[in-house]
Amino acid sequence: MRNSDQVRKILSWYPSDNPGTLSNLARMMNTGRLAGTGKFVILPVDQGFEHGPVRSFQPNPGGYDPDYHYNLAIDAGCNAYAAPLGALEATAGKYNGEIPLILKLNNSDSMAKVGEPISAITGSVEDALRLGCSAIGFTIYPGSAERNLMYEQIREMILEAKSVGIPTVLWAYPRGSGLSKAGETAVDIVAYAAHVAAQLGAHVIKVKPPTAHVEQPENQKVFEKFNIPTATMADRVRHVVQSCFNGKRIVIFSGGEAKGTDAVLEEIRGIRDGGGFGSIMGRNAFQRPHDEAVKLLNTIMDIYAGKA
Amino acid sequence: MRNSDQVRKILSWYPSDNPGTLSNLARMMNTGRLAGTGKFVILPVDQGFEHGPVRSFQPNPGGYDPDYHYNLAIDAGCNAYAAPLGALEATAGKYNGEIPLILKLNNSDSMAKVGEPISAITGSVEDALRLGCSAIGFTIYPGSAERNLMYEQIREMILEAKSVGIPTVLWAYPRGSGLSKAGETAVDIVAYAAHVAAQLGAHVIKVKPPTAHVEQPENQKVFEKFNIPTATMADRVRHVVQSCFNGKRIVIFSGGEAKGTDAVLEEIRGIRDGGGFGSIMGRNAFQRPHDEAVKLLNTIMDIYAGKA
Amino acid sequence: MRNSDQVRKILSWYPSDNPGTLSNLARMMNTGRLAGTGKFVILPVDQGFEHGPVRSFQPNPGGYDPDYHYNLAIDAGCNAYAAPLGALEATAGKYNGEIPLILKLNNSDSMAKVGEPISAITGSVEDALRLGCSAIGFTIYPGSAERNLMYEQIREMILEAKSVGIPTVLWAYPRGSGLSKAGETAVDIVAYAAHVAAQLGAHVIKVKPPTAHVEQPENQKVFEKFNIPTATMADRVRHVVQSCFNGKRIVIFSGGEAKGTDAVLEEIRGIRDGGGFGSIMGRNAFQRPHDEAVKLLNTIMDIYAGKA
Amino acid sequence: MRNSDQVRKILSWYPSDNPGTLSNLARMMNTGRLAGTGKFVILPVDQGFEHGPVRSFQPNPGGYDPDYHYNLAIDAGCNAYAAPLGALEATAGKYNGEIPLILKLNNSDSMAKVGEPISAITGSVEDALRLGCSAIGFTIYPGSAERNLMYEQIREMILEAKSVGIPTVLWAYPRGSGLSKAGETAVDIVAYAAHVAAQLGAHVIKVKPPTAHVEQPENQKVFEKFNIPTATMADRVRHVVQSCFNGKRIVIFSGGEAKGTDAVLEEIRGIRDGGGFGSIMGRNAFQRPHDEAVKLLNTIMDIYAGKA
Amino acid sequence: MRNSDQVRKILSWYPSDNPGTLSNLARMMNTGRLAGTGKFVILPVDQGFEHGPVRSFQPNPGGYDPDYHYNLAIDAGCNAYAAPLGALEATAGKYNGEIPLILKLNNSDSMAKVGEPISAITGSVEDALRLGCSAIGFTIYPGSAERNLMYEQIREMILEAKSVGIPTVLWAYPRGSGLSKAGETAVDIVAYAAHVAAQLGAHVIKVKPPTAHVEQPENQKVFEKFNIPTATMADRVRHVVQSCFNGKRIVIFSGGEAKGTDAVLEEIRGIRDGGGFGSIMGRNAFQRPHDEAVKLLNTIMDIYAGKA
Numbered sequence A, B, C, D, E: 001m002r003n004s005d006q007v008r009k010i011l012s013w014y015p016s017d018n019p020g021t022l023s024n025l026a027r028m029m030n031t032g033r034l035a036g037t038g039k040f041v042i043l044p045v046d047q048g049f050e051h052g053p054v055r056s057f058q059p060n061p062g063g064y065d066p067d068y069h070y071n072l073a074i075d076a077g078c079n080a081y082a083a084p085l086g087a088l089e090a091t092a093g094k095y096n097g098e099i100p101l102i103l104k105l106n107n108s109d110s111m112a113k114v115g116e117p118i119s120a121i122t123g124s125v126e127d128a129l130r131l132g133c134s135a136i137g138f139t140i141y142p143g144s145a146e147r148n149l150m151y152e153q154i155r156e157m158i159l160e161a162k163s164v165g166i167p168t169v170l171w172a173y174p175r176g177s178g179l180s181k182a183g184e185t186a187v188d189i190v191a192y193a194a195h196v197a198a199q200l201g202a203h204v205i206k207v208k209p210p211t212a213h214v215e216q217p218e219n220q221k222v223f224e225k226f227n228i229p230t231a232t233m234a235d236r237v238r239h240v241v242q243s244c245f246n247g248k249r250i251v252i253f254s255g256g257e258a259k260g261t262d263a264v265l266e267e268i269r270g271i272r273d274g275g276g277f278g279s280i281m282g283r284n285a286f287q288r289p290h291d292e293a294v295k296l297l298n299t300i301m302d303i304y305a306g307k308a
Helices: A005-011 A019-029 A045-051 A052-058 A064-076 A085-095 A125-130 A145-161 A185-200 A217-225 A234-245 A261-273 A292-306 B005-011 B017-029 B047-051 B053-057 B067-075 B087-096 B125-130 B148-165 B187-197 B217-225 B234-241 B259-275 B289-306 C005-011 C018-029 C047-051 C052-058 C066-075 C085-095 C125-131 C147-163 C187-199 C217-225 C233-243 C263-272 C288-304 D005-011 D019-029 D049-052 D053-057 D066-073 D085-095 D127-129 D147-163 D188-201 D217-225 D233-243 D261-273 D290-304 E005-011 E018-031 E047-052 E053-057 E066-075 E084-095 E125-130 E145-162 E187-199 E218-223 E233-243 E261-273 E290-304
Strands: A039-045 A080-084 A101-104 A135-140 A166-170 A206-208 A249-255 A278-280 B040-043 B078-084 B102-103 B135-140 B167-170 B204-207 B249-253 B278-280 C040-044 C081-082 C100-102 C135-140 C168-172 C206-207 C250-254 C277-278 D040-044 D080-083 D101-105 D135-141 D166-170 D204-207 D250-256 D278-280 E038-043 E080-083 E101-104 E135-140 E168-170 E203-205 E251-256 E279-280
Touching: A005 A019, A019 A039, A019 A135, A019 C125, A039 A101, A039 A292, A039 E005, A045 A052, A045 B187, A052 B187, A052 B217, A052 B234, A064 A080, A064 A085, A080 D049, A080 E233, A085 B053, A085 B259, A085 C018, A085 D040, A085 D080, A125 A135, A125 A145, A125 C018, A125 E290, A135 A145, A135 A185, A135 B067, A145 A166, A166 A185, A185 A206, A185 A217, A185 A234, A217 C040, A234 A249, A249 C217, A261 A278, A261 A292, A278 A292, B017 B040, B017 B135, B017 D085, B017 D127, B040 B067, B040 B102, B040 B249, B040 B289, B047 B053, B047 C288, B047 E187, B053 E187, B053 E233, B067 B078, B067 B087, B087 B102, B087 E187, B125 B135, B125 B148, B135 B148, B135 B187, B148 E084, B167 B187, B187 B204, B187 B217, B187 B234, B217 B249, B234 B249, B234 B259, B259 B289, B278 B289, B278 C168, B289 D127, C005 C018, C018 C135, C040 C066, C040 C100, C040 C250, C040 C288, C047 C052, C066 C085, C066 C288, C066 D085, C081 E125, C085 C100, C125 C135, C125 D053, C135 C187, C147 C168, C168 C187, C187 C206, C187 C217, C187 C233, C187 D049, C187 D053, C187 E038, C206 E125, C217 C263, C217 D053, C233 C250, C233 C263, C250 D019, C250 E251, C263 C277, C263 C288, C263 E135, C277 C288, D005 D019, D019 D040, D019 D135, D040 D066, D040 D101, D040 D290, D049 D053, D066 D080, D066 D085, D066 D290, D085 D101, D127 D135, D127 D147, D135 D147, D147 D166, D166 E005, D188 D204, D188 D217, D188 D233, D204 E261, D233 D261, D261 D278, D261 D290, D278 D290, D278 E135, D278 E261, E005 E018, E018 E135, E038 E066, E038 E101, E038 E290, E047 E053, E047 E261, E066 E290, E080 E135, E084 E101, E135 E145, E135 E187, E135 E218, E145 E168, E168 E187, E187 E218, E187 E233, E233 E251, E233 E261, E261 E279, E261 E290, E279 E290
Parallel strands: A039 A080, A039 A278, A080 A101, A101 A135, A135 A166, A166 A206, A206 A249, A249 A278, B040 B078, B040 B278, B078 B102, B102 B135, B135 B167, B167 B204, B204 B249, B249 B278, C040 C081, C040 C277, C081 C100, C100 C135, C135 C168, C168 C206, C206 C250, C250 C277, D040 D080, D040 D278, D080 D101, D101 D135, D135 D166, D166 D204, D204 D250, D250 D278, E038 E080, E038 E279, E080 E101, E101 E135, E135 E168, E168 E203, E203 E251, E251 E279
Antiparallel strands: none
């Protein structure tokens, strides 16, 4: 499939990557209902690992089965499906390439009382290759005292992945003793975490939709001095996207906790208006009944495509 | 031996594995009195290491000898015999393949006061190959603050083992500062730990029979909201099995502490009725006199085979 | 893109491969005008290396430029574009994934007087990964006294490629002191060479359309004894396809020297009627003017698709 | 399955091997109709590679399909099925362990005019592991001027295979400029080649049934001086078996060219009477119709088991 | 030298080891006054490292010189001489194989205040090979919170040593925050520690003579319930030996602190009567004058040989 002008423009922002890595990035952009637009809606399903199966899948019990998610992502026309190793092992060899896969290379469960937040490494670039994945995923927790270890883990993986033609999606989730609870989604911190992800070499950066809270007093002064608008979601997303190489990195936004359809769509419009590149929407997708989820995801895609 | 339809169906759940790994998985399913049924009764003897020899073997002193267990597993028609390195070294080269072996690659003793639970690595995939083993075994303690290290140890071993045709049995035993004592066997936590084992790439998942306790308040809300039944062992086992890729992973249950025959059998019937794939029965087997143990294990096999 | 039933059937013939390798094989089958049919028309351009540029490109000088071929393959709706390292270096990073690429890993030029035929290794699996290729290609010359070296080179590359998710296209071109000139395209020898390629682990086997000549007297006896038909191209192709695991390997046919359109199409119909999986058509494509080439390739695709 | 006394006795002849290697050797002895007897009937199908598909498979065209052979070996109750890489790739992942597999690691085709006989390496120990094979196979041509290269290739493979628990079957086929045509099956040479295979570390040695010809004059003198009987097949087999560590290596005999049933059975009785351990029977098996082949192989097994 | 029936029986307990490892084990059993009996008296001299030179050697100043110990071991007819790297460097190349050597691969000094007990690695398997040693030695401290690290260090060394034909002597010395001071020699703990050593793959296990103290309440219940006798040294040694694979591992006992000859001999008789395999006697040997030491050691040997 020919890369559209928009896809070519986005690829031009990564001029130091090899064709293998860019081809996989393009593949995600050329898949699904948003193919060619440079926009993304990705289905991520690591909530079973992160929050436990009952909380994640009981609302829509089909989701206990990894097959369900693989197929939902296709039925809804997503760009890619992201999951931990086991779920991809259970599906990759059954369907063989029907949708781009993102192997999540670290995960955290909610059973242990770990001190500072840091996930366990649960997969490798070698796994991504043998499973035919188009990208690796990894979570960093800027704000955690374990920062250095996490950053060092992912920079090694990014380097290895790049050499074999695999781009990286970085979940940048501020968290840890360096931040207040409100700070985890503060606009200055989300922008900062996203910038760090860009500096670490991420191709796609995933953050949470930012709130108007500003965490660091030094930042607050600057926001005030320069009248940086933060009132609307679009304002805040614009700041985050600008913080990622002036918009020359793909920044996408998580859907967060399950909520009503109107609330979801309003948030999406804000992300779109602020120049966000799309959404990675888990619980708000797979916890709805299948057809409802497809309908919601399609509406979201239409919003990003400028059709709704 | 031809794989039965049931065995082929189970193997189809692991579509990303190579033939070597699946052949070893099949070998365990084609051994013993349950051959071809897709059900498992495995004899594990790591209690000498875990709890010390006197507590483990004095009730039936023949068990001080690793030969005893190797032979008991065959006499009873088990699918496999699992043990630490030393016990397999003492028997593998004497009998040479009379029953599939599972090399337990980590172990914990009860002498040290270790902080958060984590076992010592006591063997390698290379050992498993030279001893002719059909699988490796490993214990994770979800709930331990040492979670990351454990998960990272086993994911590397699973990757290596898969590449040389060896499947993995994961002992998922919730334990550690993140959980209450009751939480270690709580139905939500056992299901969660089993799910994590599946995501880590385990082929066979071993858990303890779950109690009706629900450990995490967030989970309690979900159990209540969706009226998930937990009254009977069958109810709870069903939830655990569902949490493992909707039943597409082999989940087996430990026998736990030594107890009366009726109590054992009742538990087994619950596991069977809930869709459990079998038992891994140590102390309740080898601490009984030989013929009594064989009789008990045979009755258990009959229950799983639907004959009792 | 969903794999069609036909694509799934073909993938089922490679049950020992990992999902990465099968996904790349599927990608080629899901590209172009023949997407989903399980048929192939591939554009190969290694003639510049093999026969020199003037002979190859002067008839249609646009072909001096590797861009021309990359685009021609897309314009014509081919499944893939195959070329040596340099030509792919010149295009892969410019277009980034617009069509599946096959990196030809060995090549021979016509300047040296090499004794027994054997090509030089001109690329690696590592190159294929960094360039984002969907397959590697390699030429063997069964009949050459250098057979052992060639077979040993490719078996190591196939093993490496499989481990990182890349399938192999093997050019099986009988040639060398063991064969007469007529023997190079003899039906018994083409079938034999294709069988050897299958045994070496090739996923796709490329041979020349066979003639009715039978090279080896022992084979002649068998053809006669069993009345194996060889009169038509379809007869001979059928024998070759059967010789590749009874049709369970993808066998495609080269277009050979440039010739008239009618001759080309008649040959294609024979290949199709004999159960061939498609064509790999170089000179007869790129030596024609662009639009004429597209038209010819489209007609060929229609023939394979049963539309012409 | 318990090893019989006979199997244990045979295993005791390999006291320096690790349990993994002996377990795989035992597995072959515990499979099929001859399970437990220490006798072997193996189905080898590398003739497609060695002699070409038409000569090999046209007499019974089902044999073009590797599935046919995998199933024939099981239907007939063979101990193992031996084939080159491609044929095992096509079947191992479909059936997953239904019969022990022997991966032939080198092969020769009949297209090239190679000087001194030496096969190409076409697989690796790593392949054997990932395909779940119970042994590797390899052909040496004692008598060839390429002897050193072949011996050095196999000794490295044997060492690697032993370390990961895989035994070796060595095809010892005297051939090359050092021998006359008659010498290739001469009793002194077959015995000598088998002895060399034993010295190279083979666990199972495959030779052709020897003729009464004595190739080397020095040997002829000894045969005469000591009145070594060579008149019957049993006499000659006895000499060959004695030459392999006085019968403490498993020596099996090829079936050779296709021939009538009576001729086959007479030869088998001679091998049995001489103390041969069994047959590796290719063309005389798979070139017959399926049921006839099963019947023939079963009769052969009965002969080895002392029932016919 | 022929292995005696007793030596052959002992070697049969290690059926998974290669001949190199068993030959070195046999060499120790075939050396000195106890040659062929399967009993051991080993001279270990690591006290200089462990307790400092003045405390260790001043009582008999010849012992400052490593030559002294090498020769004392031979003069007394010991099976082997064990020491840290430096002492063996100083003697191995001077005498070149006059007595089997055991290279102690970890050591602890008494200068540092280390938290939980763990020794420093002070040598390697490579050292053992180049110095011509017949075994490696290693100390584990079951009961230490550093347990995992120690067990993981030795399991890697054992695997490496086995692969190059070197057996392992494991010093199992319970110690650390998990145990009381009395617990370090408690009969239940010594038995447990010895069992763990066996499971880790040790060929020879060295423990301290156990006291009648039982450390763990759960064990106390079992000792009482089954009336396990612990009154005499023989009783306790019997329990320890049984705990090591029912007597199928070589268990030897340290001499402990220097004491009077009668006390030493009485302890030895207890060890012998309980089925212990011998002693590893340091300070009670080398701190006595040479001839007195030889006489004591000879008497000890006579006791083990049943002559005293």
